[in-house]
Amino acid sequence: MRVFVTGASGFVGSAVVRELLDAGHDVLGLARSDASAAAVSAAGADVHRGSLEDPDGLRAAAATVDGVVHTAFHHDFTDFPNAASLDLRAIEAMGEALTGTGKPFVMSSGTGLLTPGRVGTEDDALDPAAPTGARNPSEGAALALADHGVRPAAVRLPPTVHGEGDHGFVPALIAVARERGVSAYVGEGANRWAAVHRRDAARLYRLALESAPAGARLHAVGEQEVRTREIAEAIGRALGLPVTSIAAGEAFGHFGMSGAYFAADHPASSAKTRALLSWHPLEPGLIADLDEGHYFTESHRPAVGL
Template structure:
């Protein structure tokens, strides 16, 4: 199977590319820069130049493939609404050429919050959650199932971890290093779901190969790690004290990361496991942090 992968050179996308190639598939990887193109080529994939704003390049990539894994996203945390709108346009463009073909389309989404309980794959996208910028993209993806596309949504938790991570956890480590203290909001009893990038990559492959049309999938290794444990592990890794920050001062301490430090986000992948036979195999978040690679400096 020839798979068009957007975000093919990214932290998660590069793992998906490797997973697909190792399974005997071909990969056509979207690259928006020379550096990205070199990474895609070095991995053994075919380079397809373009970006999320070049809708014609997305249509050509989808048309040239047997399936599409859409992982690229403009991570502009100062304007996630605009990022979500760009994502929706990209999905609609690829959906145009996939309609009626029966080809698989797996679209990346963010995990939703389910206050007071563990979220499941049956929870619909909610425009009132921190992942609201993904709401329209989820709806558009699942609607394509009615137009002859084997479309599915794959939700990722706030921490997709592993060596080379440049997401939220490294950002919190940078704050702790700068401030000289590893902080948590209140008692740190809020939770973060997490998954190792290699487990997430395997789920993308299984979704492309096996997922029925119109399903939501959860890539969850840890259903909910107390943020206190994350802060304490960061403190030990940097040899700095751990401290509590009241919710009103979270933004003062963490900057824009403050609202993410306070999120309570627990989720299950039980239905995904039953549907696709997927189970996490790689280290959970805390053991991965304890391995030491997160605290190396250049």
């Protein structure tokens, strides 16, 4: 199968490219810069120069392949509604190219968009009140392609996709701990995060591409619940810093704009996904990954802060 992968040089997307190539698929990877193009080419994939801001180019690329895996997202949290709008337009454009073909379209969503405070399942609809709920229409638009002769599936990623090369949320927490001289959690630190290793997530994207039924909502959850206190303790252990609780009202001042998100309770199950696609996570869990030490090297500085 020849597959168009957006975000092909990104943290998740590059793992998806490797997984697809190792499974014998051909890959056409989206690249918006010379550096991204070089990375995609070095991985063994063909390069399509473009970006999410070019729906016509995305449509043209999607029309040349046997399936699409959409992992790209413009992570600009200073203008999240615009980033969500770009994502929706990209999905609509690629979906148009696949209409009536029966080809697979696998897109990225998130378990963090579900209602907090309970274990989210694949049957749950996204919560319109979620802080990043502007992204919700993307999942709906993608799954609606099932009514137009496409085989779509949504892979919901948990709040933490971890592994070597991560420049996201966990490295940002580490940066805050270094700056503050303390590794903190909010309240009792009993709130839960789902987590997955990037290689396990990549394998689920491949399985979804190859065999997920039209309209499937899949949870790329390797661990249903990791307490945020455990995360803070692992960070403190590695950095030799004290670990302490801060009040919920202090979360923004300590962690920045994502302080409330770190305090949220976002457990999620992947039981139905595992049964449907025989997907079984094989890689280390989040705390074990933190204890390996690679998160605390210079190469793991975050791309964006909290």
